[in-house]
Amino acid sequence: MNVFLRDGDAVYRAWHTDGRGTEQLTHTFALVDLLPYGRQEEWQDSPRRLAAVARLQPMALRQGHRRPLRAGSAGLAISVHVRGKGMTDDLQPMPDDWTRALAVVAHPDDMEFGSAGAVAAWTGAGKQVGYLLLTRGEAGIDSMPPEQARKVREEEQHASAAVVGVSSVEFLDHPDGAIERSPRLRHDLVAALRRHRPELVVTFNHHDFTFTGKWNSPDHRVTGRAVLDAVLDAGNRWILPDAGAEPWGGVRYVAIAGSVRPTHAVDVTGYLDAALASVEAHAAYLAALGVPPGGARAPLEGFVNAAGQRFGGRPAVPFELIAC
Template identity: 60%
Template structure:
């Protein structure tokens, strides 16, 4: 018997997704975001970098603007219009007080009930080494949620403390606990990833449309066995 995943909570209205790079949210999570925005929930994106080191054939000064445009178009497909960038240098994000303060300030400003981030463990599936940026940002998000609610930590941010985050959801975790039925969001999840066309074309010789569909539909179907046979995006959920 395969352990079944619990449905994600749905008694919330505002979420903030914080990740390192353009495309981090599109490798699966965007299908869930599309479902949430269809239900009238507000989701905002915060990108710590502009992904300028992500295209080997395009120098960072040119790649950054391209990837920002692709990210904004990608977010719009999933129903997200609120997209911010922090301008840390791609590939060399450092976990530390500066990053924690910036993320705490964003959480205080957006006042979400749900915060979403990406797998920050050392590996993907125990086999592939995770990037330093993913590890640094994910760990900083976990800590910044607590920082945001404490008026004595980073007291000089513009917004007032916010202790209203009820959950942190980690996408791409090797040990998920919850899932979202993405039957109605799967097609937009595919199209959301496809908006990162310049990135995909530099990454693979496969046709971008085939690449995006195979990945997004494949990921969702892999989890169906653990979620009542329904295509799913999974999260490891931490309550507060």
């Protein structure tokens, strides 16, 4: 059984060939959970490995077709080909012609889950990296009141950043879970860019879906898109002239972490332990998620190794890179 996935106008179309002819199925769910495994992967026929393919079942079916896509019979191999818009087979190396970076994300832990290894590699190479968080993550722990969680998560974020060589950590105190595209947010971001004057800006996935195939958090979508806009605004002295004394148009790149459309990657060989320690510094948050001590290692290794399949076999952190 072969499943071919093509992305056109944000709609994935799958052609299921089962030996009895070709039937077309269409749905509007982004099958981005396959992207970390590379453009082509041979999967054995097991329910666990075919979980991503099984996501095809709830899609809208055309031409009266009602039979769901099935895993097939025992021992049958699945060949999955994924090609999204603008995707190439290999991830390109991230450019290194920059000195200062500013990571702008919504919550404590947004940088750690996936990107900490890249930050460790950058600071290890002498780059300057600062963190700017829009919230203090006060709504992120269900069992902890916001006033307590705010302090705990702030402390964990400072500790986590220090592990990967980041000493500058700022919080803008927008409400966790309710970040809005507001004049205040626009002003805050433009002021921060003009103050820090980075050449590389890192933010989190602004697309509608996450790379796991789930609908993305409103905070992530709003933050990422606001950051992209602020990069443009910060360079115009006539836009928000009170947000910093001098405009800053020196941002050369915006790197989107956790993107569904990665284009570049950072080699994190030798930095996995630092990345893991950075993640584990969010101890209260991990405990609330039910992650046992040491439980973050396997998914973190899986993430960087999966990206590495498109990066010459080296463990890597993927980014979608936008040139400014």
